[in-house]
Amino acid sequence: MSSPLSPVRVLLVGGCGHWAASENHVPAILAAQRNGLAVRVVAICDRRDPYDPALLAHMPHLRTLMTQDRPAWIRPEPHEPRSELERRLQHAHREHHFDAIIVACDPVAHHPYLAWATSQGIHVLCDKPIICAEDAAWNPDRAAEIRTNFDALLRAHLNQPGHLFAVPLRRRANDAFIHAGNLLQDLYDTHKQPVTMGHISISGGHYRLPEEYALGDAHGYTHGVGALSFSSYHYLDEMARYLLLAPGQITGLRLTLQYVRRVADHLATGYNETLDHLLRPLSEARLPTEPLPDRVLLAEQDFGFTAELLDPRQRSLGVLTYQYASNTYCQRTVGAQTHDARNAVPFREKGRMSQYVFELHQGSLQHLRLTKNDAVGEPYSIRLEQRRHPLIGGTGHHEIVYEDAHASSRINPQDITTAFLTQVAGGTPAPEVTDKTAFLDGQVLTHRLYSAMYELIATHHHSAQRCPTVIVDLP
Structure with a gap:
């Protein structure tokens, strides 16, 4: 007899964006909740206020999530030092205990969240591109950081046995x-x-x-x-x-x-x-x-x-x-x-x-x-x-x-998000989904x-x- 699935507490970074709030992650989470998975978004990290009525008027899925889950709002400050962002994330983690982080913010902001979550053993679902760097189009030093940071992130991930790090790429499943x-x-x-x-x-x-x-x-x-x-x-x-x-x-x-x-x-x-x-x-x-x-x-x-x-x-x-x-x-x-x-x-x-x-x-x-x-x-x-x-x-x-x-298509990005959350909960999602998930x-x-x-x-x-x-x- 299989063990019951564990509850999953999610930090959603970039949760007010169109892809996360309207097309993929939030709709997938709501569907998983309706299907009995004990998943809850306990915090949203976004510079926009996820409770703003003007925003929610355009995003009905997000409005439903905010009403049901009542997540805390973490607002990253412009030009905030990485050490300060990590300190605030650590404080929120102590308060809410994140099991998973979904990173769907601007790509140039991905790396601090990914590095921090991986160091904590928090399972990661990250939209593409995984690592980017500001001014990489014209500054060779910043462009070189993309590979350096990716390689360091990969090493940290591989040093965490059992750590999940998935990337929902639509064409991989098309x-x-x-x-x-x-x-x-x-x-x-x-x-x-x-x-x-x-x-x-x-x-x-x-x-x-x-x-x-x-x-x-x-x-x-x-x-x-x-x-x-x-x-x-x-x-x-x-x-x-x-x-x-x-x-x-x-x-x-x-x-x-x-x-x-x-x-x-x-x-x-x-x-x-x-x-x-x-x-x-x-x-x-x-x-x-x-x-x-x-x-x-x-x-x-x-x-x-x-x-x-x-x-x-x-x-x-x-x-x-x-x-x-x-x-x-x-x-x-x-x-x-x-x-x-x-x-x-x-x-x-x-x-x-x-x-x-x-x-x-x-x-x-x-x-x-x-x-x-x-x-x-x-x-x-x-x-x-x-x-x-x-x-x-x-x-x-x-x-x-x-x-x-x-x-x-038989598998879509919402299926990949759901499969990731199922794995975090200790379940075994359908292999036809995990086979088409990028890690x-x-x-x-x-x-x-x-x-x-x-x-x-x-x-x-x-x-x-x-x-x-x-x-x-x-x-």
């Missing part, structure tokens, strides 16, 4: 991306054919009025980092996962920055003046139009990398290209909003698109293509195309379309790529070298 990985691995297991070439092109498709770059929160530019710390991490993770599924003789990557365009470069083009003039008459509010700080102007917006696939003697076995562009088609039709000007809710990129192409080749034997062309926030489809050589069982061009691809020790290659990209972007700002390069080892 049926289309899983199927693509299975096709890669199946061919590799049968014919030992590694990945030899690929192209990943992401069109983020968001448009901001120039003064909106001064708005912060998780998708803001106010901390000297930009688009690489947004959804881009998801696609880097899939690139790393696919490489590790079919590595062959690949032991490292020669990563080269081919180009980067920063906020200042984008604004200097004037290419979006037409949309600017169309949107301003539709604005509900006016935002301050002071000059943007240098750290905002230097944040990366568009970028492109090549990753040569290297054997132990650093001979080239193939190449992957990774390209991300924010300044692409956007169907935004609203101007500045009142709740943005009041900072009532986190800034949301209106009309943001989610368009991408994944091309993957395993030599002459298999070609896979994943494509999507939709607007964020609407039901959308992912198309997976496969060609496999006829002499090894291929049947020509095969295509699957995953309609409403996120909502219809800290499985993020090594993804984070090496992510941190190396920032090191190259920062180097580009200071160096006369047009295309800086660094070697990234496979774990």
Whole structure:
């Protein structure tokens, strides 16, 4: 007979953000409570007041949680010394005894919470990217901190037997991306054919009025980092996962920055003046139009990398290209909003698109293509195309379309949050969920790529070298 599950007391960091409060963590916690799991949010750490009626008017799930759980509010102060934040967290821990921490705040603020919680043996669920650093887009020292802090966090985690550290990555659990990985691995297991070439092109498709770059929160530019710390991490993770599924003789990557365009470069083009003039008459509010700080102007917006696939003697076995562009088609039709000007809710990129192409080749034997062309926030489809050589069982061009691809996926991020809480409580969640959950020790290659990209972007700002390069080892 199984033991009863233990109660779980949660510290929710960044609980007033759109992702945590509306889309994932809070709805998952409420559902777990309805299903009998004794989980309670005992404290929310956020600079916004989680009891603010103006905030709760936009976030019904959070309003329900605040009414039921009545969590304490911990407010991090601007520029608060880390030692003081840790002292206040320790005081709250003595009072409330946290079993788990869910970190969903701005990525540049993740590290102090993660390091403190791990040192206390508190189980961690952390949104991507795990570690970021302010001004990493232009300051090489800050960019280098990303890998240093990740490596230290990984060591601390591994030194805590039984410590859980999970990362809810939606594409890791998405049926289309899983199927693509299975096709890669199946061919590799049968014919030992590694990945030899690929192209990943992401069109983020968001448009901001120039003064909106001064708005912060998780998708803001106010901390000297930009688009690489947004959804881009998801696609880097899939690139790393696919490489590790079919590595062959690949032991490292020669990563080269081919180009980067920063906020200042984008604004200097004037290419979006037409949309600017169309949107301003539709604005509900006016935002301050002071000059943007240098750290905002230097944040990366568009970028492109090549990753040569290297054997132990650093001979080239193939190449992957990774390209991300924010300044692409956007169907935004609203101007500045009142709740943005009041900072009532986190800034949301209106009309943001989610368009991408994944091309993957395993030599002459298999070609896979994943494509999507939709607007964020609407039901959308992912198309997976496969060609496999006829002499090894291929049947020509095969295509699957995953309609409403996120909502219809068998596992979603709320399932991952629920599974994490079940594990903290001492239960055994369904293996089909935990098999699709990313854990800290499985993020090594993804984070090496992510941190190396920032090191190259920062180097580009200071160096006369047009295309800086660094070697990234496979774990």
